[in-house]
Amino acid sequence: MRLATFAALALALTPIGGRAATPASFRHAIVVADEPDAAAAGVNVLRAGGTAADAAVAVQAVLGLEEPQSSGLGGGAFLVYYDARTGRTIAYNGRETAPAAATPDLFIGPDGKPLDFFTAVTSGRSTGVPAAVSMLALAQREHGRLAWKDLFADGERLADQGFVVPPRMGAMINLGFLPQPKTPDATAYFSKPGGGRFQAGDVMRNPAYAATLRALAAEGSRALYSGAIAGDIISKVHSPPLPGALSLDDLAAYRPEEAPALCRPYRSFRICTAPPPAGGIGVLELMGLLEHTDIAKEGPAGAKAWATFAQASRLMYADRDYYVADPDFVRVPTEGLLDPAYETRRAALIPAMAPPSPGHPKGAMPHGADRTEEPGGTTHFVIVDAFGDVASMTTTVESIFGSGRMADGFFLNNQLTDFSRDPRDASGALAANAPGPRKRPRSAMSPVIVFDSQGRFVAAVGSPGGPAIIAYVAKALVGWLDWRLSLQQALALPNIVGHGPVVTVEKDTDPTILAGLQAAGLPTRPARFENSGLVGVERTAAGYLGAEDPRREAAARGY
Numbered sequence: 001m002r003l004a005t006f007a008a009l010a011l012a013l014t015p016i017g018g019r020a021a022t023p024a025s026f027r028h029a030i031v032v033a034d035e036p037d038a039a040a041a042g043v044n045v046l047r048a049g050g051t052a053a054d055a056a057v058a059v060q061a062v063l064g065l066e067e068p069q070s071s072g073l074g075g076g077a078f079l080v081y082y083d084a085r086t087g088r089t090i091a092y093n094g095r096e097t098a099p100a101a102a103t104p105d106l107f108i109g110p111d112g113k114p115l116d117f118f119t120a121v122t123s124g125r126s127t128g129v130p131a132a133v134s135m136l137a138l139a140q141r142e143h144g145r146l147a148w149k150d151l152f153a154d155g156e157r158l159a160d161q162g163f164v165v166p167p168r169m170g171a172m173i174n175l176g177f178l179p180q181p182k183t184p185d186a187t188a189y190f191s192k193p194g195g196g197r198f199q200a201g202d203v204m205r206n207p208a209y210a211a212t213l214r215a216l217a218a219e220g221s222r223a224l225y226s227g228a229i230a231g232d233i234i235s236k237v238h239s240p241p242l243p244g245a246l247s248l249d250d251l252a253a254y255r256p257e258e259a260p261a262l263c264r265p266y267r268s269f270r271i272c273t274a275p276p277p278a279g280g281i282g283v284l285e286l287m288g289l290l291e292h293t294d295i296a297k298e299g300p301a302g303a304k305a306w307a308t309f310a311q312a313s314r315l316m317y318a319d320r321d322y323y324v325a326d327p328d329f330v331r332v333p334t335e336g337l338l339d340p341a342y343e344t345r346r347a348a349l350i351p352a353m354a355p356p357s358p359g360h361p362k363g364a365m366p367h368g369a370d371r372t373e374e375p376g377g378t379t380h381f382v383i384v385d386a387f388g389d390v391a392s393m394t395t396t397v398e399s400i401f402g403s404g405r406m407a408d409g410f411f412l413n414n415q416l417t418d419f420s421r422d423p424r425d426a427s428g429a430l431a432a433n434a435p436g437p438r439k440r441p442r443s444a445m446s447p448v449i450v451f452d453s454q455g456r457f458v459a460a461v462g463s464p465g466g467p468a469i470i471a472y473v474a475k476a477l478v479g480w481l482d483w484r485l486s487l488q489q490a491l492a493l494p495n496i497v498g499h500g501p502v503v504t505v506e507k508d509t510d511p512t513i514l515a516g517l518q519a520a521g522l523p524t525r526p527a528r529f530e531n532s533g534l535v536g537v538e539r540t541a542a543g544y545l546g547a548e549d550p551r552r553e554a555a556a557r558g559y
Contacts, residue, residue: 026558027543033381036555038062041154052391053143061155077395084388093257094135096128101245107421124244126414135256137221159210170200183404209409279444282470292347296482303516310498322358325432336361353521368429376530378464394445461536487547
């Protein structure tokens with residue numbers, strides 16, 4: 001994709017106006033999500049005696065309606081869940097999988113070259129097995145207290161009776177330079193009966209989405225993976241141009257995965273996140289590198305701390321982009337990348353401002369060069385229930401409105417373009433993140449839960465932002481843990497991302513910081529990633545304090 005298109009996308013994804021978020025505190029339970037109606041739906045479930053797992057289902061159902069540019073029933077997710085009763089912290093992997101018929105050349109055209117990015121995105125080849133619903137069903141089955149059928153009421157009501165188009169959704173509907181809002185399905189959905197397209201503030205209805213939620217409530221998650229809805233998904237994926245190979249067997253065979261969360265100490269805290277193919281390993285490596293610096297003493301006002309953060313980010317991304325992929329298919333050197341001795345050696349390279357190469361952690365295997373392009377189109381929410389359970393979940397359809405193809409009221413993901421479309425380097429070696437049958441593409445999603453030295457929950461955080469998610473989450477952790485800011489203040493810090501040869505800096509960053517980065521020898525350019533949408537919760541003596549990124553429309557609700 002051309003840099004100009006990335007830059008335009010970043011500008012389009014920047015909120016109109018911006019706002020000053022006012023943290024909200026609640027004594028018993030809290031939901032922080034990128035849409036107020038979604039947060040309210042979660043709280044309704046919590047008030048009815050539900051857990052964070054129950055509420056997560058309700059939140060996702062509403063987000064898929066009111067934030068379809070970012071997530072939905074046709075996408076995937078990673079969830080980190082703290083079960084207060086058992087003390088376990090579990091990572092749920094709801095990443096989409098490629099069809100059994102997929103090959104490394106999934107996105108190679110008839111000329112032997114990779115397909116144009118947006119040609120690939122809007123093709124049937126881009127869609128993997130929708131996975132978020134199956135993952136939520138597993139987590140809710142293990143941690144829920146309410147009946148599954150009772151978790152969709154708010155989403156169904158809003159879809160049937162109408163919802164007010166939020167500002168961000170309205171802006172995405174009317175983007176002129178992206179193909180997804182202009183596909184036949186999106187055009188039909190976003191066009192008013194009397195002509196023109198819906199705008200922010202208009203009231204929309206989605207009866208097909210309401211019917212899908214009713215089917216899920218009545219039949220369970222299997223309604224999406226077999227029967228009429230599954231058939232509609234496959235029919236849409238098989239439609240031209242460039243039909244995909246996803247099959248009913250692929251849907252029926254899908255299983256989410258669960259494992260102990262990936263946890264590492266930082267200062268006197270313990271950070272837990274989702275393991276590969278999620279981006280949490282990058283957060284932990286970056287924090288491990290920063291622990292070998294004096295970033296805590298520098299503080300957020302000076303350029304030196306940001307130069308350190310940016311260069312440590314570049315080192316982490318060089319490792320992550322080369323080594324991290326689906327561990328069911330590729331040996332990911334997780335222990336090697338997080339080994340303190342390796343991080344000590346890697347951190348010694350921070351003063352050298354040349355673009356870093358991947359390191360050589362223990363257990364690493366050689367791969368071909370990675371050429372993955374990762375656009376934005378993601379959201380995050382955090383829930384703490386009255387029982388002390390915590391859910392930190394990042395969920396996505398990949399790009400804006402996914403592939404632009406719809407089935408039964410929801411958009412289908414374009415998650416498979418998170419593979420390296422050009423799978424081989426000049427020598428013919430495959431990238432770790434090359435496509436493959438039933439393989440999950442690498443992700444930057446990094447849901448995090450933080451515990452203190454006594455193992456008590458103290459905070460949870462996560463963000464959208466494409467590949468920059470890892471840096472956004474780490475920035476928030478540094479601001480909160482090292483610079484002793486409130487979580488709200490930490491989320492609002494500048495977004496400065498070192499990834500590859502340059503450092504991207506968001507608009508309106510303090511000119512002194514920008515000049516300091518350049519003086520340190522770090523080339524900078526305007527941000528070309530999706531901007532952050534960090535949300536979080538911190539535990540205080542008075543209860544739970546919500547934190548909302550001022551760059552988005554997030555809201556905290558609770559009681």
